[in-house]
Amino acid sequence: MERAVPLDEGLAVYFPGPDSFTGEDVGELHVHGSRAVIDGVIDELCRLPDVRPSDPGEFSRRAFANGKLDLVQAEGIADLVAAETRLQRIQAIRQLQGGLSELYDSWRSRAITCLAEAEASLDFIDEADVGSVALDPAKPRLLASDIAAHLDDDQRGERLREGFRVAVLGPPNSGKSSLVNLLARREAAIVSSTAGTTRDIIEVHLNLEGWPVTLADTAGIRESGDSIEREGIRRALNWAKQADVTVFLGDLSTDEDAAVSATTARTLRAWNKSDLGSPARDPRVTNDDVVISCRTGEGIDELLEALRSAIASVGGHPEDGLALTRVRHRQALKRAAEALRSAAQVESTELAAEELRAAVHALGRITGRVDVEDVLNRVFSTFCIGK
Ligand SMILES: Nc1nc2c(ncn2[C@@H]2O[C@H](COP(=O)(O)OP(=O)(O)OP(=O)(O)O)[C@@H](O)[C@H]2O)c(=O)[nH]1
Ligand SMILES: [Mg+2]
The missing domain is CATH 1.20.120.430 (tRNA modification GTPase MnmE domain 2)
Incomplete structure (x- = not known):
């Protein structure tokens, strides 16, 4: 027979009601967090009468x-x-x-x-x-308009809870996947010199100075005869429609004019491969645009700052006032x-x-x-x- 061995060395804390979190008398066991220790302790506790794991x-x-x-x-x-x-x-x-x-x-x-x-x-x-x-x-009317003002908030609280959606769009080969990998600091998407590499949407999560962002790498937009690529382009444009901000990434090393107008969200224009092109003499580049190179890192900080400020302008700041945070509240307030x-x-x-x-x-x-x-x-x- 196996000899009895202790499950762990831990700490037991007793919180008497009514000052505990639940208001009831509460006991807490602090144990080491491994799967084996937790399973062992829960199994033992559940042998006791009237003990069961809690519901969510x-x-x-x-x-x-x-x-x-x-x-x-x-x-x-x-x-x-x-x-x-x-x-x-x-x-x-x-x-x-x-x-x-x-x-x-x-x-x-x-x-x-x-x-x-x-x-x-x-x-x-x-x-x-x-x-x-x-x-x-006048009283219910005034109250209704106070509530309406709170409802009319561009959903900034809900967006902050759920994260802001940023789509990277542009022609094939402009370096969208390179940019997403650079910002995510990992090789999330395949980069290659073959135009039309990315088809599926690749989402990465970023923390942009406190703003939660889901950044999507998408298929390059072009007329394509390939049905899989066309489906990728359809998905890209669809995702961008739901985006809070779109980064349109052009390519300085080619002189193709690649305008993407399919998005309603606020759009930030950036031009990649400054190491190959000459942005100062390029008529496509305006003063509002950001010039970057994913290869040398030029302009990346500037792009991040532009992105942060675009998001902040849709998102407000949680310290600026109380924002509605959930659809549940929104529905009840509308009613x-x-x-x-x-x-x-x-x-x-x-x-x-x-x-x-x-x-x-x-x-x-x-x-x-x-x-x-x-x-x-x-x-x-x-x-x-x-x-
Ligand atoms: N010189 C230079 N090359 C770059 C730069 N950024 C990306 N590239 C190269 O450009 C090619 C295309 O890069 P990708 O990141 O795959 O481009 P993409 O926009 O995702 O392309 P698709 O998925 O096909 O639409 C690759 O060979 C990259 O190495 C840059 O700043 N400078
Ligand atoms: Mg790509």
Whole structure:
């Protein structure tokens, strides 16, 4: 028989409620992080009666149930765990600390005030002093426009959470793959002097001074008889349509005029192979363009700076104000703003009250103030286990 051997040497910490993360009494075991140690400890623990592994997000869900956090803060935790860059971290920690929750709750309480006024005027409808407590339609209208201003943000918070999409487009052989490899600092894409090398989209992830960026190397754009290459070009243009910024990379060593106009996103023009061409005398190069060489590294810092500033101009800065971070919030806010606008318009106070109740409910669902079992299941199931 195998002799009993300890599983690990570790640390046990006891957090008594209600000051623990979940509000309950919590014990933590700190062990060495290898697969074998973790599996061994979990197997042993699960032999005990009433012990089971936690579900994804279960700790945060308990903290929510015990009033330690609201739903928006809980989502802030998930974002903090997933944050890959400094600016993503700043946005997530601000959300965790309750900035967005305060904003949404303040809107909810303004909607409740409107509702109370509408209901009060309904209650006193038969009495002599009707009118003294009537709902002033300017109030829901103003609240709706405050919410609309928050919604009209170019989705900068959501983009920062998800990362900015930057497409590198250009004619075949201009050095798109060379540029992507240089920025990614690895040989992600095949580089060759054969025009039409890249067909599939190759995505690499960059941290551009805190901005999370997905950079895509794409197939060179040209009229092609090859069906696989044509499919690559179709994908390239498609990806670029969804991009926040497009880098158009021209080739100074050829004099072909290669304009790509298929993208709606903001476009940065760069010309590669300055070591072979003479950009100063090239009529295609304008003052706004960046001249680079992937071979010598010339102009690469300048290109990165131009890219960073293009992204910053679509992205804003998480410290400049509270940005909407999730589609879930956006949908609820849209619903609330619509209901508030109707409340300001309808003739009957009864209908106005109905709309205001819908607005209060929609705003309450964001932070989880109202009964939202369906929302809870959706939110917490995206968490990782142990959070
Ligand atoms: N002299 C010089 N050659 C370069 C430079 N950048 C890339 N090249 C060369 O140009 C050729 C094409 O480079 P790629 O990076 O494969 O070009 P691409 O735009 O990805 O080409 P496709 O995938 O075919 O569209 C290769 O032989 C590279 O070594 C540069 O700055 N100077
Ligand atoms: Mg390529």
